[in-house]
Amino acid sequence: MKTIITLALISISVVCTAQGKFFTRNGTITFFSSTPVEDIKAENYNATAVLDAATGAMEFSLLMKSFNFKKALMQEHFNENYVESDKFPKATFKGTIVNLDEIDFGKDGSYPATVKGDLTIHGETKPVETTGTIDVKDGKVITASSFMVAPEDYKIEIPGVVRDKIAKKIEVSVNTELEPLNR
């Protein structure tokens, strides 16, 4: 009887970790703008992400001012003129994994994933759908995805003088390594 109870408890705890929440506070989110005039790249290494394995809900958030540019002037213009970081300090994504039934968070493997949700930048929210991969390894969940974003869609105004230097569509890459949330 005792063994059965112990076994039952163990299996419950296994199910719990497999179905629980995963979390990171140092996800990498980069954007890349490519034009014949100039390539511009910015990186944020401290994005926060939460994934609920039971429902497939995903949430990302980051601070615009934590984006790192090579050139000081670009970082300044990005924050002050384009994304207006003082008014809109964060960018967020709230969505769900569409093909949740194809992903086994309890079993190591690489799973293709489709995620659908709302992306908020510069105070503007737009629907986004993207594909990527979810790797389950040693109890961790590693996500990788990239998608294109048009600054115009988020009412980010780019003055004519620099219009040629900034791409109409900017590639956003998201790479996170989430650990089980035990609290």
Next chain:
Amino acid sequence: MKKGIIITLLIAALAVGSLAYYFYQKPVQSLRDATTELSLTSEELHSNFETDEAAANKKYTGKVIEVEGELIEILENSDQSSTLILSSAHPIFGVKCRLNPKDNSKAIPEKGSRVKLKGLCTGFNSDVELDQCILL
């Protein structure tokens, strides 16, 4: 005489042009020589943001600040830089400080020790965030 004016103008244009180019190309500077505007403990900083985020943003965000607190977690980032989490009254969140990978000669202390660092406050995202940090 006219030649002289043209040459002077050309030199002036060249000087302005190269100065503009210099400012345009200037990389993000290390905070080592930046003046510290505010100095406080990580507990104080986090609780200020939790109480009134808007007021704390006005006071701290965009400023170079010195923070002292207990090192509760060390995170390795994808670019080989490290992020240190300093304690707060909150059970999970605190002050998240990303060290400048190009300007840190000091070794990262062990978890549990008290650390002091200087960084640029970039705002509040459950954790208070500091970027370009230098261990003091």
